[in-house]
Amino acid sequence: MVCLVPLILWVSSAVGPRATAAEPNLAVAEKLVTDAMRAWDVPGVAVVVVRGDDTQLLKGFGVRELGAAAKVTPDTVFPLASCSKAFTTTLLAMLADDGVIGWDDPLRKHLPGFKLSDANADAMLTIRDLLCHRSGIGGHDILWYRAPWGIDDTLKRAQALPLDYPFRSGFQYSSIPFLVAGRAIEKRTGEKWEKLVATRICEPLGMTGVTFTTTDIPKEAERAGGHKLGKDGKVGMLPWYEIREPNPSGSVNATARDVAAWLKFHLSDGINPNGTRIVSVKNLDETKTPHNIIRLDGLAKLLNPDTAQLSYCLGWLCYDHRGKKVISHGGMIDGFRVQITMLPGENLGIAVLANLQETRMNAALTNSLIDLYCGLPAKDWNAYFRKIVDQEAADRKASLDARNAARKPDTRPTLPLAGYVGDYTHPAYGTARVSHTNGKLALTWGNFECPLEHFEGDTFRITAGFFEERVLPFTVMNGKATRLRFSDQEFERK
Numbered sequence: 001m002v003c004l005v006p007l008i009l010w011v012s013s014a015v016g017p018r019a020t021a022a023e024p025n026l027a028v029a030e031k032l033v034t035d036a037m038r039a040w041d042v043p044g045v046a047v048v049v050v051r052g053d054d055t056q057l058l059k060g061f062g063v064r065e066l067g068a069a070a071k072v073t074p075d076t077v078f079p080l081a082s083c084s085k086a087f088t089t090t091l092l093a094m095l096a097d098d099g100v101i102g103w104d105d106p107l108r109k110h111l112p113g114f115k116l117s118d119a120n121a122d123a124m125l126t127i128r129d130l131l132c133h134r135s136g137i138g139g140h141d142i143l144w145y146r147a148p149w150g151i152d153d154t155l156k157r158a159q160a161l162p163l164d165y166p167f168r169s170g171f172q173y174s175s176i177p178f179l180v181a182g183r184a185i186e187k188r189t190g191e192k193w194e195k196l197v198a199t200r201i202c203e204p205l206g207m208t209g210v211t212f213t214t215t216d217i218p219k220e221a222e223r224a225g226g227h228k229l230g231k232d233g234k235v236g237m238l239p240w241y242e243i244r245e246p247n248p249s250g251s252v253n254a255t256a257r258d259v260a261a262w263l264k265f266h267l268s269d270g271i272n273p274n275g276t277r278i279v280s281v282k283n284l285d286e287t288k289t290p291h292n293i294i295r296l297d298g299l300a301k302l303l304n305p306d307t308a309q310l311s312y313c314l315g316w317l318c319y320d321h322r323g324k325k326v327i328s329h330g331g332m333i334d335g336f337r338v339q340i341t342m343l344p345g346e347n348l349g350i351a352v353l354a355n356l357q358e359t360r361m362n363a364a365l366t367n368s369l370i371d372l373y374c375g376l377p378a379k380d381w382n383a384y385f386r387k388i389v390d391q392e393a394a395d396r397k398a399s400l401d402a403r404n405a406a407r408k409p410d411t412r413p414t415l416p417l418a419g420y421v422g423d424y425t426h427p428a429y430g431t432a433r434v435s436h437t438n439g440k441l442a443l444t445w446g447n448f449e450c451p452l453e454h455f456e457g458d459t460f461r462i463t464a465g466f467f468e469e470r471v472l473p474f475t476v477m478n479g480k481a482t483r484l485r486f487s488d489q490e491f492e493r494k
Contacts, residue, residue, distance in 0.1 A: 023056060024372050032368045033061050039382040040361035041235050043227050044072035046256035048351040049369060050263050056373070058260050064355065065225035066235060074257045076222040077209060078353040079240070081331025083340050084252035085178055086287065087197050089131055089315035091185065093283035094200055101188055103128045103286060103314075111184040115159055121167035127184065129168065130177035131314040132291035138164030138172040142487060143428065144179070146447045146466075150245055151179050160427035171292050171312060175249035178315075182248025194246040202258075204272045205265050209255035212246040217253055226335015228357040235356065238335035250331065256353055259340060263349030266327075266342055287314040288327050288344075302388050303363065321367070322376050328366075332357060339366050348373055360385040400469065408456045414476045415458075417441055424484050424491035432484065432491050443472065445486065 033047050044062035049055075060072030095101040101110060107125045108115075116122035121136055129135050140161060144154045158176050165172060182193045189196065194212040202210045211217050226238040243251045254262075265272065270279040290311030294300060304310060310319040316327050328341040339362035341350045350369050352362045364381040371378055413420075417436050424432045432445040434452075441452040441460060450467050452460040458474040458481070467487070475483040483492050 023051065026057065029057055029369065029372060030059070030061075032372065033059075033365060036361050036365040036368065036382055037062055039386065040356065040359045040364070041229070042354050042356045042359055042361050043235065044076075044224060044355045045361070045365075046072050046074060046076055046078065046351075046353040047365070047369075048256050048260045048263060048349070049373065050260055050267065050349040051373070052267055052347045053264055055260055058256060060256065064222065066227060066237060068225075070222070072224060072355070073222060074260075075209060075255045076224050076353075077211075077217055077253050077255055078224050078338060078355070079214075079243075079250075079331075079333050079336050080252045080254055080259075080338055080340075080353075081250050081333040081336065082175070083329050083331040083338055084248070084250045085131075085315040086329060086340075087201060087252055087315075088178055088181060088185075088193070088248045089287040090201060090279065090284065091193070091197055092127065092131070092181070092314075093287055094279045095185065095189070096283045096286075097280050101127060101185065107180070107184060110188040111180065114155055114180055114183070116163065116167075117159060117161060118163050118167065121163060124167065127181060128291065128314070130181045130184075132312050133171050133173050133177070134168045134292050135174075135177050136163030136165055136167040136170075137161060137174050137176050139174050140176060140428075141174075142446070142448075144175060144247075144249075146241075148447050151183070151247065155179060155183065157428040157430065171294050173312075178249035179247065185248070192246070193248050197252075200278070204274075204276070204278050205261045206273055207254065207258040207261050209253075209258045211253045212251050213244050214240055214242045214253070215244050222255075224336070224353075224355045226357065227355055228335060229359075238357065241334035250333065256351065259351045259353070260349075263340070263342060263351060267344065267347055267349055288316050288318060289313055290318045299388075299392075303385075305384070321370060322374075324370065324374055324376075326370070330362065337362050339363065341366050341370070343370065343374065346374055360389055403471075411457045413454060413458055415479070415481060420458075420460075420474055420481045420484075422481065423494045424486075425494055426489050426491045429487070429489050429491070432486055434484070443484075443486065 037045060043066045044064055046060045047057055049057035058074045060074060060076055062072055064070045064072055064076060092101060096103060104126050116125055143157055185193055217223060226240055227235050228238050230236050269281045270277055270284045272278050290313055292312040294310045294312060296310055306322045307319045316329050319326050324343050325345050326343055331338045335357050337354050337357060337359050339352045350366055352365050354362055364385045367381040420441060421434050421436045432443055435442050443450040448466055450462045451464050453463050455461040455471055458476050460472045462468055462470050473485050474481045481493060483490055
């Protein structure tokens with residue numbers, strides 16, 4: 001399953017290269033890569049390490065597709081997924097320089113057609129609020145992921161969502177506010193988001209391999225194949241998640257060579273390869289300044305064991321790792337995981353682009369490379385993260401076993417199966433349709449097909465697909481099914 005809330009948990013001032021006698025031996029860095037690939041069964045990975053303007057490592061390892069001969073190279077195309085968010089905030093930094101859009105402008109000044117469901121929050125909502133995950137809108141990623149509708153429809157639906165937490169009083173990662181920010185850019189400038197990113201960022205930086213939809217990737221391009229670990233414990237191929245509409249939250253595709261240029265640009269605080277400043281230090285720094293504290297407990301703490309403080313900036317995270325300031329972001333979509341990281345105090349940039357979904361290799365390898373290039377004591381990060389992954393799997397199994405053990409298998413549905421058939425609606429999610437064919441129920445919502453089997457009482461279990469093993473409780477009143485709960489939302493029967 002795609003990580004819809006990517007666990008990216010992992011400001012910037014002008015700095016020079018650190019004082020060091022010599023850089024680490026390249027063979028040592030490459031061994032860290034191959035060891036990590038082996039530890040996590042990753043078919044292929046492209047790795048970037050830059051120190052200021054100097055490229056330390058730019059290389060592909062392994063294969064683009066499992067079972068095929070084509071190798072990953074610095075010019076292999078990967079989806080950057082949520083690492084695309086920093087392109088949107090960098091563009092906004094440029095527009096702030098131009099006086100076109102300000103960080104604290106009310107959203108209604110630039111996009112009056114979008115409103116939060118809470119009138120008080122809507123009146124105060126700013127561009128900055130959208131970009132640091134404090135708007136009150138939670139994840140709700142399936143309002144865009146695999147949706148049969150486009151971004152504009154997603155944003156119409158999002159306006160019907162009740163706030164998931166009080167405005168400016170929490171952190172919940174969500175791609176929807178970045179979609180809103182993208183539309184605000186387009187409304188204010190009269191230009192498409194992707195055209196502005198291409199002309200103002202990618203072209204000046206020489207990022208020639210960047211595309212903004214999967215349909216725009218040239219046929220002759222070296223395109224990585226996506227993979228996922230199956231139920232049988234074996235890695236298998238996955239098709240690319242096709243994005244046909246440019247998405248300011250997550251549709252950038254790029255090569256490792258492109259990402260190297262992107263890292264150098266940020267480490268230089270906004271200078272392009274020709275030595276020309278294309279964004280001010282002030283506004284580029286704003287994108288890397290902490291805005292929203294993320295609590296270091298639970299999984300966030302486990303994933304960041306040497307961290308004292310973790311915050312979300314504007315399209316980046318800021319945290320400390322073993323005493324070093326780090327700016328980073330991760331991304332994951334079907335078949336892929338990427339991590340882009342900078343240590344401004346070390347003038348160091350690292351990127352790991354992997355063609356395996358949900359792997360923790362990116363985090364383990366990034367930490368290992370940070371330790372190596374910063375002269376920190378070595379640690380077996382593969383073993384550390386493997387322990388977390390194994391414990392997560394054990395916890396999931398224990399939770400599922402406990403749920404199934406508490407099940408009352410002798411209870412029967414209140415109604416005949418045909419009594420649950422009908423259309424159930426939600427103000428934002430729309431219609432979920434329950435059908436009855438060949439003695440079995442199924443639920444259809446958007447592009448998701450969910451076969452159902454009886455679990456207990458008026459609750460049914462989804463037996464296959466994206467929502468497999470989730471349960472679907474119906475409410476029955478006066479002999480009629482009146483509502484159901486799906487994807488944590490209450491749907492009312494028409």
